[in-house]
Amino acid sequence: MVPSNKLAEIGIEAFQLLEESIGPVRKAKMPLQSTFQQQLSSAQGSCYTRETMECYTAAQKNKGVIMVEYFVNKPAPVVTPVPRSILVLGLALLSCVADGALRHHIGLSDHRSLIDGSGAAVTVFDVTKHGAKADDKTDNAEAFIQTWRAACDSGAPAKMVIPGGTFLTSPVVFQGPCKSTEPIVFEVQGNVKATTDLSEYSSEQWILFEIIDGLTLNGGGTFDGQGSAVWKYNDCHQNKECQPLPSSIKLSKVNNALVHEISSVDSKYFHMHVTSCNSISIHNINLTAPANSPNTDGIHISHSDGVHVTSSKIGTGDDCVSIGQGSTNILISQVFCGPGHGLSVGSLGKYKNEEDVSGIVVTNCTLFNTTNGVRIKSYAASDPSQALNITFKDITMDSVKNPIIIDQKYGSRNGPSRVKISNVHYQNIKGTSTSDVAVSFSCSSLVPCQGVELVDIDLAYIGQKAKMPLSASCLNANIVKSGGKQNPGCN
Numbered sequence: 332m333v334p335s336n337k338l339a340e341i342g343i344e345a346f347q348l349l350e351e352s353i354g355p356v357r358k359a360k361m362p363l364q365s366t367f368q369q370q371l372s373s374a375q376g377s378c379y380t381r382e383t384m385e386c387y388t389a390a391q392k393n394k395g396v397i398m399v400e401y402f403v404n405k406p407a408p409v410v411t412p413v414p415r416s417i418l419v420l421g422l423a424l425l426s427c428v429a430d431g432a433l434r435h436h437i438g439l440s441d442h443r444s445l446i447d448g449s450g451a452a453v454t455v456f457d458v459t460k461h462g463a464k465a466d467d468k469t470d471n472a473e474a475f476i477q478t479w480r481a482a483c484d485s486g487a488p489a490k491m492v493i494p495g496g497t498f499l500t501s502p503v504v505f506q507g508p509c510k511s512t513e514p515i516v517f518e519v520q521g522n523v524k525a526t527t528d529l530s531e532y533s534s535e536q537w538i539l540f541e542i543i544d545g546l547t548l549n550g551g552g553t554f555d556g557q558g559s560a561v562w563k564y565n566d567c568h569q570n571k572e573c574q575p576l577p578s579s580i581k582l583s584k585v586n587n588a589l590v591h592e593i594s595s596v597d598s599k600y601f602h603m604h605v606t607s608c609n610s611i612s613i614h615n616i617n618l619t620a621p622a623n624s625p626n627t628d629g630i631h632i633s634h635s636d637g638v639h640v641t642s643s644k645i646g647t648g649d650d651c652v653s654i655g656q657g658s659t660n661i662l663i664s665q666v667f668c669g670p671g672h673g674l675s676v677g678s679l680g681k682y683k684n685e686e687d688v689s690g691i692v693v694t695n696c697t698l699f700n701t702t703n704g705v706r707i708k709s710y711a712a713s714d715p716s717q718a719l720n721i722t723f724k725d726i727t728m729d730s731v732k733n734p735i736i737i738d739q740k741y742g743s744r745n746g747p748s749r750v751k752i753s754n755v756h757y758q759n760i761k762g763t764s765t766s767d768v769a770v771s772f773s774c775s776s777l778v779p780c781q782g783v784e785l786v787d788i789d790l791a792y793i794g795q796k797a798k799m800p801l802s803a804s805c806l807n808a809n810i811v812k813s814g815g816k817q818n819p820g821c822n
Contacts, residue, residue: 348429388678442481444461453516456482456491458498465496465521472501483509488517495551497522502577507543514545519552519593527560527578536581536604546588554579556598558624565600565625575626576600582608601628602647608635616643622670624648629671632658634686634732650675651701656716657686662691673703673731678722678741680713680750687717697727698762704734707755709775711739712746719753728762734790735760735770737780739806747777754782759815763793770819779807787815 340523353472391578443452456478459465463474472774475493482489488511498521509515517540538558540546556579567573578601582588594617595602602618605611613630620627629645632638634657641664645651654661654676669672674693679685698704705723735757739748752774769790774780792801805821813820 334631339407354413363632370781376560382477394604403495426665446500452493453490454482454485455607456485456489458491458493458820463493463498465494465498466525467497467499469499470501471498471762472503475500475503476505476616479505483507483515485512486510488513490518493519493521493523493550495521497524499524499526501528501539502534502539504539504541506541507545509543509545509790512545514587514589515543515547518550519548519554520550522553522555524555525557527557527597527717529561529564532577534577535575535600536578537599538580539583540581540585540588541583542585543588544586546582546585548580548588548590549592551592553594553596554598555596556602558597558599558620558627561599562624562674563691567626577601578604578631581606582611586610588612593616596620598627600626601631602645603630604633605630605635605638606633611638612641614641614643615658618645618647618651620647622646622648628653629668630712631655634658638662645671647671651698653677654688654691655679655680656688656781658688658691660690661692662732663691664695666696668696669699669701669729671701672696673701673706673733675703675706675708676718677706677708678710679708679716679718680710680748681742683714685716686717689717689720692724693722693726694724695726698731698734699729699730700731702732703736704728704731705757706733706736706738706761707752708736708738709748709750709752710742710744711748711810712744713748715749715751715778717751717753721752721754722756722758723760724756724758726760726762728764728790730763730765731773732765733768734762734764734766735773735788737774738758739775740773748775749778750775751778752780752794756784756785757786757788759787760789761789763788764790765792765794767792767794767796767799767802768804769801770805770821770822772803772805772808774807776807779808779809782810783808783810784812785810785817785820786813788820789816789818791818 429699442456446681458471458478461474461477463471478491482491500523533536538554561576565576567575576599579595579598581604584607590613592615596619598620618629625648627648629647629651630640631653633655636659639662640652644667646669649672651666651671652663652674656679663674674696676688676691679688693705706728707718707721737752739750770788772780790797790801801819803819803821808821810821
Protein backbone atom coordinates (compact mmCIF):
# COMPACT_ATOMS: atom_id res chain seq x y z
CA MET A 332 0.00 0.00 0.00
CA VAL A 333 1.28 3.48 -0.82
CA PRO A 334 1.94 5.52 2.37
CA SER A 335 -0.46 8.39 2.96
CA ASN A 336 2.34 10.95 3.27
CA LYS A 337 3.64 9.87 -0.14
CA LEU A 338 0.16 10.31 -1.60
CA ALA A 339 -0.01 13.80 -0.17
CA GLU A 340 3.47 14.63 -1.52
CA ILE A 341 2.59 13.42 -5.02
CA GLY A 342 -0.76 15.15 -4.80
CA ILE A 343 0.68 18.56 -3.98
CA GLU A 344 3.17 18.37 -6.86
CA ALA A 345 0.50 17.13 -9.23
CA PHE A 346 -1.97 19.86 -8.31
CA GLN A 347 0.72 22.43 -8.96
CA LEU A 348 1.01 21.00 -12.47
CA LEU A 349 -2.76 21.14 -12.82
CA GLU A 350 -2.91 24.77 -11.66
CA GLU A 351 -0.21 25.70 -14.16
CA SER A 352 -2.33 24.16 -16.90
CA ILE A 353 -5.86 25.36 -16.03
CA GLY A 354 -5.49 27.94 -13.26
CA PRO A 355 -6.14 27.77 -9.50
CA VAL A 356 -8.82 25.41 -8.26
CA ARG A 357 -11.72 27.05 -6.47
CA LYS A 358 -12.59 26.36 -2.85
CA ALA A 359 -15.06 23.53 -2.72
CA LYS A 360 -16.18 20.55 -0.71
CA MET A 361 -15.68 16.86 -1.42
CA PRO A 362 -16.48 15.22 -3.85
CA LEU A 363 -16.06 18.17 -6.26
CA GLN A 364 -16.97 16.02 -9.27
CA SER A 365 -18.83 18.80 -11.06
CA THR A 366 -16.11 21.38 -10.33
CA PHE A 367 -13.36 19.13 -11.68
CA GLN A 368 -15.35 18.13 -14.72
CA GLN A 369 -15.94 21.76 -15.61
CA GLN A 370 -12.28 22.71 -15.25
CA LEU A 371 -10.91 19.54 -16.80
CA SER A 372 -13.20 19.89 -19.79
CA SER A 373 -11.29 23.06 -20.64
CA ALA A 374 -7.91 21.53 -19.90
CA GLN A 375 -7.85 19.59 -23.19
CA GLY A 376 -6.41 16.52 -21.60
CA SER A 377 -3.93 18.19 -19.23
CA CYS A 378 -4.47 15.38 -16.74
CA TYR A 379 -2.78 12.90 -19.09
CA THR A 380 0.64 12.97 -17.45
CA ARG A 381 2.89 10.44 -15.84
CA GLU A 382 2.18 11.99 -12.44
CA THR A 383 -1.53 11.53 -12.98
CA MET A 384 -1.24 7.85 -13.74
CA GLU A 385 0.94 7.33 -10.65
CA CYS A 386 -1.61 9.17 -8.53
CA TYR A 387 -4.39 7.17 -10.12
CA THR A 388 -2.66 3.89 -9.28
CA ALA A 389 -2.14 5.04 -5.71
CA ALA A 390 -5.71 6.27 -5.46
CA GLN A 391 -7.07 2.94 -6.65
CA LYS A 392 -5.14 1.20 -3.87
CA ASN A 393 -6.24 3.67 -1.21
CA LYS A 394 -9.76 4.69 -2.24
CA GLY A 395 -11.09 4.33 1.25
CA VAL A 396 -8.90 7.05 2.76
CA ILE A 397 -9.04 9.67 0.01
CA MET A 398 -10.93 12.88 0.70
CA VAL A 399 -10.23 16.54 0.10
CA GLU A 400 -10.52 18.98 2.99
CA TYR A 401 -10.43 22.20 0.96
CA PHE A 402 -8.68 24.09 -1.78
CA VAL A 403 -7.42 27.64 -1.57
CA ASN A 404 -6.39 30.09 -4.27
CA LYS A 405 -2.68 29.71 -3.50
CA PRO A 406 0.35 28.30 -5.41
CA ALA A 407 -0.18 24.97 -3.68
CA PRO A 408 -3.22 23.49 -1.94
CA VAL A 409 -3.19 23.10 1.84
CA VAL A 410 -3.36 19.62 3.30
CA THR A 411 -4.35 19.07 6.93
CA PRO A 412 -2.31 16.58 8.94
CA VAL A 413 -5.34 14.32 9.40
CA PRO A 414 -4.57 11.00 7.58
CA ARG A 415 -8.05 10.95 6.00
CA SER A 416 -7.46 14.41 4.49
CA ILE A 417 -5.02 13.41 1.79
CA LEU A 418 -4.80 15.68 -1.21
CA VAL A 419 -4.10 13.72 -4.41
CA LEU A 420 -4.66 14.39 -8.04
CA GLY A 421 -5.98 10.86 -8.26
CA LEU A 422 -9.37 12.42 -7.52
CA ALA A 423 -8.99 14.63 -10.58
CA LEU A 424 -8.13 11.61 -12.67
CA LEU A 425 -11.13 9.71 -11.30
CA SER A 426 -13.21 12.64 -12.54
CA CYS A 427 -11.65 12.17 -15.97
CA VAL A 428 -12.58 8.52 -15.83
CA ALA A 429 -16.11 9.32 -14.79
CA ASP A 430 -16.33 11.65 -17.75
CA GLY A 431 -15.21 8.78 -20.02
CA ALA A 432 -12.00 10.48 -21.12
CA LEU A 433 -9.68 7.84 -19.68
CA ARG A 434 -12.00 4.85 -19.60
CA HIS A 435 -9.51 2.69 -21.48
CA HIS A 436 -6.83 3.21 -18.81
CA ILE A 437 -8.68 1.38 -16.04
CA GLY A 438 -6.65 -1.61 -14.95
CA LEU A 439 -3.48 -0.55 -16.79
CA SER A 440 -1.44 0.15 -13.67
CA ASP A 441 1.80 -0.92 -15.36
CA HIS A 442 1.39 1.60 -18.15
CA ARG A 443 1.28 5.36 -18.29
CA SER A 444 -0.39 7.94 -20.45
CA LEU A 445 1.19 10.69 -22.53
CA ILE A 446 0.00 13.33 -24.94
CA ASP A 447 1.15 12.99 -28.55
CA GLY A 448 1.71 15.86 -30.96
CA SER A 449 -1.96 16.02 -31.91
CA GLY A 450 -3.12 16.28 -28.30
CA ALA A 451 -4.41 12.72 -28.12
CA ALA A 452 -3.73 10.45 -25.17
CA VAL A 453 -1.30 7.61 -25.87
CA THR A 454 -0.82 4.70 -23.48
CA VAL A 455 2.83 3.76 -23.00
CA PHE A 456 3.80 0.10 -22.69
CA ASP A 457 7.33 -0.22 -21.32
CA VAL A 458 9.05 -3.55 -21.94
CA THR A 459 10.68 -3.44 -18.49
CA LYS A 460 7.20 -3.62 -16.94
CA HIS A 461 6.86 -7.00 -18.62
CA GLY A 462 10.13 -8.40 -17.40
CA ALA A 463 12.66 -7.15 -19.95
CA LYS A 464 16.16 -6.61 -18.57
CA ALA A 465 18.81 -4.32 -20.03
CA ASP A 466 21.69 -6.50 -18.87
CA ASP A 467 23.06 -7.54 -22.30
CA LYS A 468 22.62 -11.23 -21.44
CA THR A 469 18.94 -12.01 -20.76
CA ASP A 470 16.94 -13.10 -23.82
CA ASN A 471 14.10 -10.59 -23.84
CA ALA A 472 12.07 -12.09 -26.69
CA GLU A 473 9.21 -13.23 -24.45
CA ALA A 474 9.01 -9.88 -22.63
CA PHE A 475 9.02 -8.02 -25.96
CA ILE A 476 6.19 -10.16 -27.30
CA GLN A 477 4.13 -9.78 -24.12
CA THR A 478 4.54 -6.01 -24.26
CA TRP A 479 3.59 -5.93 -27.94
CA ARG A 480 0.47 -7.99 -27.36
CA ALA A 481 -0.62 -5.73 -24.51
CA ALA A 482 -0.11 -2.63 -26.67
CA CYS A 483 -1.50 -4.06 -29.91
CA ASP A 484 -4.58 -5.56 -28.23
CA SER A 485 -5.35 -2.61 -25.95
CA GLY A 486 -7.69 -0.93 -28.41
CA ALA A 487 -6.23 2.44 -27.44
CA PRO A 488 -3.58 4.63 -29.08
CA ALA A 489 -0.46 2.84 -27.87
CA LYS A 490 3.31 3.17 -27.74
CA MET A 491 5.65 0.28 -26.99
CA VAL A 492 8.91 1.56 -25.52
CA ILE A 493 12.31 -0.11 -25.27
CA PRO A 494 14.13 2.31 -22.94
CA GLY A 495 17.83 3.04 -22.66
CA GLY A 496 20.22 0.18 -22.10
CA THR A 497 21.20 -2.93 -24.03
CA PHE A 498 18.48 -5.54 -24.51
CA LEU A 499 19.49 -8.90 -25.97
CA THR A 500 16.86 -10.82 -27.92
CA SER A 501 16.47 -13.86 -30.12
CA PRO A 502 14.03 -13.63 -33.09
CA VAL A 503 10.71 -11.92 -32.38
CA VAL A 504 7.52 -11.43 -34.40
CA PHE A 505 5.38 -8.34 -33.82
CA GLN A 506 2.14 -9.31 -35.49
CA GLY A 507 -1.07 -7.44 -36.09
CA PRO A 508 -3.67 -6.49 -36.84
CA CYS A 509 -3.84 -4.18 -33.83
CA LYS A 510 -7.17 -3.10 -32.34
CA SER A 511 -6.69 0.67 -32.25
CA THR A 512 -7.54 2.76 -35.28
CA GLU A 513 -4.47 4.89 -34.55
CA PRO A 514 -0.97 3.84 -35.66
CA ILE A 515 0.91 1.86 -33.05
CA VAL A 516 4.27 3.36 -32.07
CA PHE A 517 7.35 1.18 -31.52
CA GLU A 518 9.93 3.40 -29.84
CA VAL A 519 13.47 2.12 -29.42
CA GLN A 520 15.50 4.39 -27.15
CA GLY A 521 18.26 1.95 -26.26
CA ASN A 522 20.17 -0.80 -28.03
CA VAL A 523 18.49 -3.99 -29.19
CA LYS A 524 21.10 -6.70 -29.75
CA ALA A 525 20.62 -9.93 -31.67
CA THR A 526 21.65 -13.33 -30.39
CA THR A 527 24.31 -15.07 -32.48
CA ASP A 528 23.25 -18.74 -32.24
CA LEU A 529 21.92 -19.38 -35.75
CA SER A 530 20.02 -22.47 -34.54
CA GLU A 531 17.58 -20.06 -32.89
CA TYR A 532 16.61 -18.57 -36.27
CA SER A 533 13.98 -20.71 -37.98
CA SER A 534 13.07 -18.02 -40.52
CA GLU A 535 14.91 -15.42 -42.56
CA GLN A 536 14.64 -12.49 -40.20
CA TRP A 537 15.43 -11.37 -36.67
CA ILE A 538 12.78 -8.66 -36.05
CA LEU A 539 9.55 -9.09 -38.01
CA PHE A 540 6.63 -6.65 -38.19
CA GLU A 541 3.72 -8.15 -40.09
CA ILE A 542 0.04 -7.61 -40.90
CA ILE A 543 -0.10 -4.11 -39.43
CA ASP A 544 -2.01 -1.10 -40.74
CA GLY A 545 -0.44 1.96 -39.12
CA LEU A 546 3.03 1.66 -37.59
CA THR A 547 5.66 4.14 -36.43
CA LEU A 548 9.15 2.81 -35.69
CA ASN A 549 11.42 5.43 -34.13
CA GLY A 550 13.14 6.47 -30.92
CA GLY A 551 16.81 7.17 -31.71
CA GLY A 552 17.94 3.68 -30.70
CA THR A 553 19.97 1.01 -32.47
CA PHE A 554 19.41 -2.51 -33.75
CA ASP A 555 22.67 -4.45 -33.54
CA GLY A 556 22.60 -7.61 -35.65
CA GLN A 557 26.01 -8.80 -34.41
CA GLY A 558 26.72 -9.96 -37.95
CA SER A 559 30.47 -10.14 -37.48
CA ALA A 560 29.98 -13.32 -35.43
CA VAL A 561 28.27 -15.18 -38.31
CA TRP A 562 29.31 -13.62 -41.64
CA LYS A 563 31.83 -16.44 -42.03
CA TYR A 564 28.90 -18.85 -42.45
CA ASN A 565 27.59 -16.96 -45.51
CA ASP A 566 28.60 -19.01 -48.55
CA CYS A 567 26.07 -17.61 -51.01
CA HIS A 568 28.85 -16.41 -53.32
CA GLN A 569 29.83 -20.06 -53.84
CA ASN A 570 26.68 -22.06 -53.12
CA LYS A 571 23.62 -21.41 -55.28
CA GLU A 572 21.46 -23.33 -52.80
CA CYS A 573 22.75 -21.40 -49.79
CA GLN A 574 20.52 -20.60 -46.83
CA PRO A 575 20.52 -16.80 -46.36
CA LEU A 576 21.35 -15.50 -42.94
CA PRO A 577 18.55 -13.62 -41.14
CA SER A 578 17.84 -10.00 -42.02
CA SER A 579 17.69 -7.57 -39.10
CA ILE A 580 14.31 -5.87 -39.63
CA LYS A 581 11.56 -7.08 -41.92
CA LEU A 582 8.27 -5.37 -42.72
CA SER A 583 5.81 -7.79 -44.32
CA LYS A 584 2.23 -6.90 -45.19
CA VAL A 585 2.59 -3.59 -43.38
CA ASN A 586 0.68 -0.56 -44.65
CA ASN A 587 0.94 3.11 -43.73
CA ALA A 588 4.19 2.96 -41.78
CA LEU A 589 6.73 5.57 -40.78
CA VAL A 590 10.31 4.57 -39.92
CA HIS A 591 12.68 7.29 -38.73
CA GLU A 592 15.45 8.13 -36.25
CA ILE A 593 16.74 4.60 -35.85
CA SER A 594 20.07 2.94 -36.61
CA SER A 595 21.05 -0.56 -37.66
CA VAL A 596 24.59 -1.86 -37.37
CA ASP A 597 26.26 -5.07 -38.51
CA SER A 598 23.20 -6.90 -39.81
CA LYS A 599 23.70 -10.60 -40.48
CA TYR A 600 22.08 -10.14 -43.92
CA PHE A 601 19.85 -7.25 -45.08
CA HIS A 602 19.53 -4.42 -42.60
CA MET A 603 15.92 -3.87 -43.63
CA HIS A 604 13.60 -5.83 -45.92
CA VAL A 605 10.31 -4.25 -47.02
CA THR A 606 8.02 -6.72 -48.78
CA SER A 607 4.31 -6.85 -49.62
CA CYS A 608 3.87 -3.37 -48.14
CA ASN A 609 2.09 -0.16 -49.15
CA SER A 610 2.72 3.48 -48.23
CA ILE A 611 5.97 3.19 -46.29
CA SER A 612 8.00 6.30 -45.41
CA ILE A 613 11.58 5.80 -44.24
CA HIS A 614 13.70 8.83 -43.38
CA ASN A 615 16.58 9.92 -41.18
CA ILE A 616 17.92 6.45 -40.54
CA ASN A 617 21.53 5.25 -40.37
CA LEU A 618 22.52 1.79 -41.60
CA THR A 619 26.14 0.64 -41.33
CA ALA A 620 28.24 -2.46 -41.87
CA PRO A 621 31.83 -2.96 -43.10
CA ALA A 622 32.49 -2.77 -46.82
CA ASN A 623 33.51 -6.44 -46.87
CA SER A 624 30.46 -7.74 -45.02
CA PRO A 625 28.50 -10.12 -47.31
CA ASN A 626 24.95 -9.37 -48.50
CA THR A 627 24.37 -6.62 -45.96
CA ASP A 628 22.05 -4.59 -48.22
CA GLY A 629 20.80 -1.46 -46.52
CA ILE A 630 17.16 -1.63 -47.62
CA HIS A 631 15.76 -4.27 -49.95
CA ILE A 632 12.29 -3.56 -51.37
CA SER A 633 10.06 -6.09 -53.12
CA HIS A 634 6.36 -6.58 -53.94
CA SER A 635 5.61 -3.13 -52.53
CA ASP A 636 4.02 0.12 -53.64
CA GLY A 637 4.66 3.66 -52.46
CA VAL A 638 7.90 3.20 -50.52
CA HIS A 639 9.86 6.42 -49.92
CA VAL A 640 13.41 6.38 -48.56
CA THR A 641 14.74 9.87 -47.85
CA SER A 642 17.37 11.82 -45.90
CA SER A 643 19.32 8.80 -44.73
CA LYS A 644 22.89 7.54 -44.53
CA ILE A 645 23.68 4.00 -45.64
CA GLY A 646 27.08 2.33 -45.77
CA THR A 647 27.23 -1.45 -46.20
CA GLY A 648 28.90 -4.41 -47.88
CA ASP A 649 26.26 -4.62 -50.62
CA ASP A 650 23.63 -2.39 -52.25
CA CYS A 651 22.69 0.62 -50.17
CA VAL A 652 19.18 0.24 -51.59
CA SER A 653 18.07 -2.63 -53.81
CA ILE A 654 14.69 -2.54 -55.55
CA GLY A 655 13.45 -6.00 -56.39
CA GLN A 656 10.56 -7.54 -58.28
CA GLY A 657 7.03 -6.22 -57.87
CA SER A 658 8.17 -2.78 -56.70
CA THR A 659 6.16 0.20 -57.95
CA ASN A 660 6.19 3.93 -57.22
CA ILE A 661 9.44 3.95 -55.26
CA LEU A 662 11.26 7.17 -54.30
CA ILE A 663 14.89 7.26 -53.15
CA SER A 664 15.93 10.83 -52.29
CA GLN A 665 18.73 12.54 -50.36
CA VAL A 666 20.44 9.28 -49.49
CA PHE A 667 24.18 9.23 -48.83
CA CYS A 668 25.50 5.85 -49.96
CA GLY A 669 28.95 4.53 -49.18
CA PRO A 670 30.66 2.21 -48.86
CA GLY A 671 28.62 -0.34 -50.76
CA HIS A 672 27.53 -1.49 -54.18
CA GLY A 673 25.40 1.55 -55.00
CA LEU A 674 21.70 2.22 -55.57
CA SER A 675 20.26 -0.63 -57.60
CA VAL A 676 17.15 -1.71 -59.41
CA GLY A 677 17.45 -5.49 -59.16
CA SER A 678 18.66 -7.99 -59.30
CA LEU A 679 15.70 -9.04 -61.46
CA GLY A 680 14.92 -12.28 -63.24
CA LYS A 681 16.32 -14.68 -60.68
CA TYR A 682 13.00 -16.47 -60.18
CA LYS A 683 10.20 -17.61 -62.45
CA ASN A 684 7.15 -15.43 -63.05
CA GLU A 685 8.54 -12.32 -61.43
CA GLU A 686 6.36 -9.22 -61.19
CA ASP A 687 7.29 -6.06 -63.12
CA VAL A 688 9.11 -3.07 -61.64
CA SER A 689 7.94 0.45 -62.55
CA GLY A 690 7.79 4.04 -61.37
CA ILE A 691 11.24 4.27 -59.77
CA VAL A 692 12.77 7.68 -58.98
CA VAL A 693 16.27 8.06 -57.51
CA THR A 694 17.13 11.72 -56.98
CA ASN A 695 19.42 14.08 -55.04
CA CYS A 696 21.66 11.28 -53.82
CA THR A 697 25.41 11.14 -53.21
CA LEU A 698 27.54 8.03 -53.66
CA PHE A 699 31.02 7.87 -52.15
CA ASN A 700 33.66 5.21 -52.78
CA THR A 701 31.13 2.63 -54.00
CA THR A 702 31.70 -0.15 -56.53
CA ASN A 703 28.66 1.01 -58.52
CA GLY A 704 26.66 4.18 -58.79
CA VAL A 705 23.14 3.90 -60.16
CA ARG A 706 22.58 0.40 -61.48
CA ILE A 707 19.96 -1.79 -63.13
CA LYS A 708 20.80 -5.50 -63.05
CA SER A 709 19.06 -8.64 -64.27
CA TYR A 710 20.06 -12.26 -64.44
CA ALA A 711 21.02 -13.85 -67.73
CA ALA A 712 18.69 -16.56 -69.08
CA SER A 713 15.77 -15.18 -67.08
CA ASP A 714 12.03 -15.55 -67.49
CA PRO A 715 10.22 -12.58 -69.09
CA SER A 716 9.41 -9.50 -67.00
CA GLN A 717 9.76 -5.72 -67.28
CA ALA A 718 11.55 -2.81 -65.62
CA LEU A 719 10.22 0.49 -66.92
CA ASN A 720 9.76 4.18 -66.13
CA ILE A 721 12.95 4.61 -64.13
CA THR A 722 14.59 7.99 -63.42
CA PHE A 723 18.05 8.73 -61.98
CA LYS A 724 18.32 12.48 -61.48
CA ASP A 725 20.65 14.96 -59.74
CA ILE A 726 23.16 12.36 -58.60
CA THR A 727 26.68 13.12 -57.29
CA MET A 728 29.39 10.48 -57.76
CA ASP A 729 32.50 10.72 -55.59
CA SER A 730 35.19 8.14 -56.45
CA VAL A 731 32.68 5.64 -57.80
CA LYS A 732 33.93 2.70 -59.86
CA ASN A 733 30.96 2.22 -62.23
CA PRO A 734 28.86 5.40 -62.02
CA ILE A 735 26.15 4.46 -64.57
CA ILE A 736 25.56 0.81 -65.33
CA ILE A 737 22.99 -1.57 -66.78
CA ASP A 738 24.07 -5.18 -66.41
CA GLN A 739 21.82 -7.82 -67.96
CA LYS A 740 24.42 -10.57 -67.71
CA TYR A 741 24.32 -10.70 -63.94
CA GLY A 742 25.09 -14.05 -62.32
CA SER A 743 26.66 -17.14 -63.84
CA ARG A 744 23.89 -18.30 -66.18
CA ASN A 745 24.31 -18.57 -69.93
CA GLY A 746 21.84 -17.05 -72.37
CA PRO A 747 20.21 -13.65 -72.86
CA SER A 748 18.08 -12.04 -70.21
CA ARG A 749 14.38 -11.67 -70.99
CA VAL A 750 13.84 -8.77 -68.61
CA LYS A 751 12.76 -5.88 -70.83
CA ILE A 752 14.17 -2.53 -69.68
CA SER A 753 12.55 0.61 -71.09
CA ASN A 754 12.00 4.33 -70.53
CA VAL A 755 15.08 4.96 -68.39
CA HIS A 756 16.19 8.56 -67.73
CA TYR A 757 19.64 9.69 -66.57
CA GLN A 758 19.64 13.43 -65.82
CA ASN A 759 22.29 15.69 -64.26
CA ILE A 760 24.75 13.08 -63.06
CA LYS A 761 28.08 14.57 -62.04
CA GLY A 762 31.26 13.69 -60.18
CA THR A 763 34.25 11.38 -60.43
CA SER A 764 34.83 7.83 -61.64
CA THR A 765 37.63 5.46 -60.68
CA SER A 766 36.95 3.45 -63.84
CA ASP A 767 37.72 4.67 -67.34
CA VAL A 768 34.34 3.27 -68.49
CA ALA A 769 31.94 5.56 -66.65
CA VAL A 770 28.79 4.59 -68.59
CA SER A 771 28.29 0.88 -69.19
CA PHE A 772 25.13 -0.47 -70.80
CA SER A 773 25.22 -4.24 -71.30
CA CYS A 774 21.62 -4.82 -72.36
CA SER A 775 19.98 -8.03 -73.50
CA SER A 776 20.48 -9.09 -77.10
CA LEU A 777 17.00 -10.64 -77.03
CA VAL A 778 15.13 -7.64 -75.60
CA PRO A 779 17.40 -4.58 -76.00
CA CYS A 780 17.01 -1.59 -73.69
CA GLN A 781 14.50 0.89 -75.13
CA GLY A 782 13.92 4.59 -74.56
CA VAL A 783 17.15 5.43 -72.73
CA GLU A 784 17.77 9.15 -72.09
CA LEU A 785 21.13 10.72 -71.18
CA VAL A 786 21.07 14.43 -70.30
CA ASP A 787 23.84 16.42 -68.58
CA ILE A 788 26.29 13.66 -67.81
CA ASP A 789 29.51 15.21 -66.50
CA LEU A 790 31.98 12.74 -65.01
CA ALA A 791 35.75 12.97 -64.58
CA TYR A 792 38.28 10.15 -64.31
CA ILE A 793 40.39 9.98 -61.13
CA GLY A 794 41.70 6.43 -61.45
CA GLN A 795 45.27 5.19 -61.44
CA LYS A 796 45.72 5.32 -65.22
CA ALA A 797 47.25 8.71 -65.86
CA LYS A 798 45.35 10.95 -68.26
CA MET A 799 43.03 8.15 -69.31
CA PRO A 800 39.99 9.58 -71.14
CA LEU A 801 36.56 8.46 -69.97
CA SER A 802 34.55 6.26 -72.28
CA ALA A 803 31.07 4.78 -72.56
CA SER A 804 30.06 1.27 -73.62
CA CYS A 805 26.50 1.06 -74.89
CA LEU A 806 25.64 -2.48 -76.00
CA ASN A 807 22.09 -3.21 -77.19
CA ALA A 808 20.83 0.12 -75.84
CA ASN A 809 18.51 2.40 -77.79
CA ILE A 810 19.43 5.99 -76.82
CA VAL A 811 16.42 8.10 -77.74
CA LYS A 812 17.62 11.39 -76.32
CA SER A 813 20.89 12.97 -75.28
CA GLY A 814 21.52 16.58 -74.36
CA GLY A 815 23.68 18.95 -72.38
CA LYS A 816 27.10 17.69 -71.42
CA GLN A 817 27.95 14.16 -72.55
CA ASN A 818 31.09 13.26 -70.67
CA PRO A 819 31.07 10.48 -71.59
CA GLY A 820 28.16 9.77 -73.89
CA CYS A 821 27.01 6.91 -76.05
CA ASN A 822 27.93 7.53 -79.70
